[in-house]
Every structure is written in structure tokens, then in C-alpha cells.
Amino acid sequence: MNKVKRILAIVLAMAMVMAMNIVSFAAEGTSSITVNGLTLNDGTTLKIYRIVSFNAAESKWEVADWAKDYVNDTTDPYSIDWNGLSQVAPDQEGIVTNEGSYTFTGLDIGAYMILAAGKETAYNVMGTATYAYDNNNNLIGPDDVVISAKGQGYTVKKDYSADNLVTDFAKIGDTIKFDITTVFPSYPDNDTNRTFTITDTPTGMKITSVKVFVNSQEVDSTAYSVSELGIADKEVTVTFSAEYIGNSNLHAGENVRVEVTAVVTDSNTFENRATSNKDNNSTPAIVTGDVGSITINKKDENGNTLNGAKFEITLNDTVLTFVGSNGEYTLKTDDVAGEAVSEVEATEGKLVLKGLGAGTYKIKETVAPEGYSINNAIEDVVLTTGEKAVHDFEFDVIDTRLSELPSTGGIGTTIFTVVGCLIMIAAAAMFFVSRRRAEK
Helix, strand or coil, X not given: CCCCCCCCCCCHHHHHHHHCCCCCCECCCCEEEEEECCCCCCCEEEEEEEEEEEECCCCEEEECHHHHHHEECCCCCCXXXXXXXXXXXXXXXXXXXXXXXXXXXXXXXXXXXXXXXXXXXXXXXXXXXXXXXXXXXXXXXXXXXXXXXXXXXXXXXEEECCXXXXXXXXXXCCEEEEEEEEECCCCCCCCCCCCCEEEEEEECEEEEEEEEEECCEECCHHHEEECCCCCCCCCEEEEECHHHHXXXXXXXXXXXXXXXXXXXXXXXXXXXXXXXXXECCXXXXXXXXXXXXXXXXXXXXXXXXXXXCEEEEEECCEECCEEEECCEEEXXXXXXXXXXXXXXXXXXXXXXXXXXXXXXXXXXXXXXXXXXXXXXXXXXXXEECCCCCECEEEEEEEECEHHHCCCCCCCCCHHHHHHXXXXXXXXXXXXXXXXXXHHC
16 A cells, blocks of 8 residues: 555654754764565565754754654654655655565664555554664664564455356355455554454355465464354454464564355355455455356246146256245255255246256256146256356246147148048948848
8 A cells, every 4th residue: 555544653762862952972883774574575665764863063963854844853752743754755766575574774873764555555654763872971873773564454355266166156055265365464562452353254155164374374273263153144253363473573464365165055146255453445355156047937829827837957967956935946955944846836937946056957847737738848058157157047938738739731640530531431341241241
């Protein structure tokens, strides 16, 4: 984040420098400032500005001209508007680093402001002083300083894991893995309330397991706790232990990945959103998906609705079972309560099958409405994902009256009727002829 959102409290060392009214001459040499706790591989831009310098000739501190409107040197210690300083700091080429720390070297004695901005991480303004004061001989000398970057927010991202067989189009009961990625936060050195939590909120899903990785290494489950698993639509929170967070910012800036395994429980859609207590996103990281359906309209040749038709649905040579009634059924899974049936019935001319995923579904009419013939020519229904996705498919299945069987266009059964009658007439004639002969 390139925008500084909060100011940093004046560090103790800085306050001590600004509070000094009488200072002895400074020893020769330069100082360094090491900034730890930067987000790894985040292309962090660092900028350093000297706000106050030490005039050894006159043995006094001097505020930089560009900073005078934001530093009040009449107070003890100096009053500093850090946020104002960060906005007017003179242009200076930043130092880009993908590492977790960076050291500025060759610095003169003084008070410095450091601005840091990563692609995914926002940092507080940092301030420190590069001096050491020797009470025995009243000397101000250069000192090497180590500070921790104070991240004020870390972007949380969420996406499907790479090893999924299904992602944004799934059937009810499918298992899907998600990856939540963020950065382990850094904490001020005197922070006694070090907490770090990552929360995943499912809708139309239940989370069944969680794994945590820091710097690509799976973390032992003793390093964190997980709230209750296996309940549909219930948020699950990963809470890192105080022992793992520690007091030394050991993990600050390290990449964090939480692998979430969830099962689809809704027959229409599903959604997953991730946040953390260190999240600087204005909106949560959200992943959404769809669950498919097939709708059959049962009609006669004149478009009239028909009741009483029953069907059997097959996917990958397996007859599917459903739960439902009144023409609306949901694919049977452990999360769908009710008696499972393999034969589903249309009501008022309509049959809706929900909770389906990608695949080729074979539709077989097992019972036709009374007075109608079974339609044995129903084409397969293909639900697909991708660029030309088909998640919901609706079509008509037409039945024909038994008394109105369609003609093939030829003479049909007429020839058989005529031939049958001729055979009967010939047989009768032969019978009477043979009887007369016998009587003679």
C-alpha cells in the first residue's frame, strides 16, 4: 500500500534526542539503520529522510528546512507531526527490496523518518535516531540501530487450490480446497497484545479441515487453534498461539497460507470469504461458485402439460438418488436430509433436479402419463463449465397419445389388415367347398 494511514508514536530514543538542551561534541563516524519485519517478495519501497541533524560546530540540533512546519523545537521533547512529514517529504529515489529486512548505511547522526510501502502491505511511519550518548564524558556518537517495520495492514487473498478437480462449478457434496494467503504481521517492540487470527466464512458450504503453512512449511497444529469444524455456513477461525508469535518478531513478513477444505452443502450456489485481524482490505477476499440444475417440462404434442411421468437419471453409469417431492428434487448427500429415491416424478408438468455439477446426464422416462407412450428418445443433457458454461438446462419432453401413434409415411398397418381379411375369406371359402364335396 502506498498510502500511509496512521502515524507512529514517537520512539523513546527519538524523544530523548529531541529533549536534549545541552549537547557535547560528537564523535566521528557514521551510523546504520536496519529495518526488519518487511513482507517477503512484496517489492517493498523504502525511503529515508533526515528530519534533524547535529551541528557539531555549534553543538546543537537543527531541523531540516522542509520539515520545520511539522517539527516544533520549542517543546521538550520536540513535538513532531509524523503524518504531515510523510506527506511533504522531498522526492527521493526509493530502495526496492524483496527481502524481509534492509540496512541503510553511512548515515550521519540525527533523527530519521522511514517510509515503507509494499505491493500488498501497508506500513506505519517509522522514526528513530542514530546516536549513542555517553553519560561519562558527554559525547554524542554514531550508533547502529535496528527497528521493526510496523505493518498496519496486510492484504488477504483467497483462491481455489491448484489440485482441485472442480472449482467454481460443483455439485452438492463435492469437496473443494481453497488457499488463503497473507503475511505474518510485525508488532511494535513494546506490544504486549500480540494476536493474529485468520477467519474463513463459508456460505452454502461446511469447512471440514484446515492446514497452515508459514514460508511454505506446514506448521504443527500446536502453533495454532481452530474453531469448530464441520458445520454448514459456520465461520472458522485460525488463531496463532502466543508462543508461536513470540516477542521477537521472528515470523514478521513471512508468507502465510491457510489451506481450507470445504464441502458444498447448498443446491444453488456457494461462497467463501476470508479476513484477518490484520487485514487492510476494504472488502473481504471472496470466492464464489455455482451449483447446476436440470428442468424438464412434460408436455403432449399440443403443448399441454402432463402429470404422472417418472424418470431415472444416470451419471457415469450410476443411477442418481434424490430427495424431494412435488416436482422438485435435490441430489442426495450426507447433508441432504430425507428419503432417497431413484425415480423422480414431474408435478403439474414440471420436474426440477437441483444440486448437479458438470457431466453428461442420461434421462430415462420410466413411467408415462396415463394414455401416453413412453418417450425413449430423450437426448442426454450436458452441464459444463468454462468459457461456454452451461450450469442450468431446461427442455421439453413430449409424449404421444397411444391412440394417435404417428404414421411412418407408408401404408402402415393397412396392408396387414387387407391381407388378413383375404386369408380369412379364402379359408372360409375352402371350408365350404370341402364340405359340399364331402356331402356329395
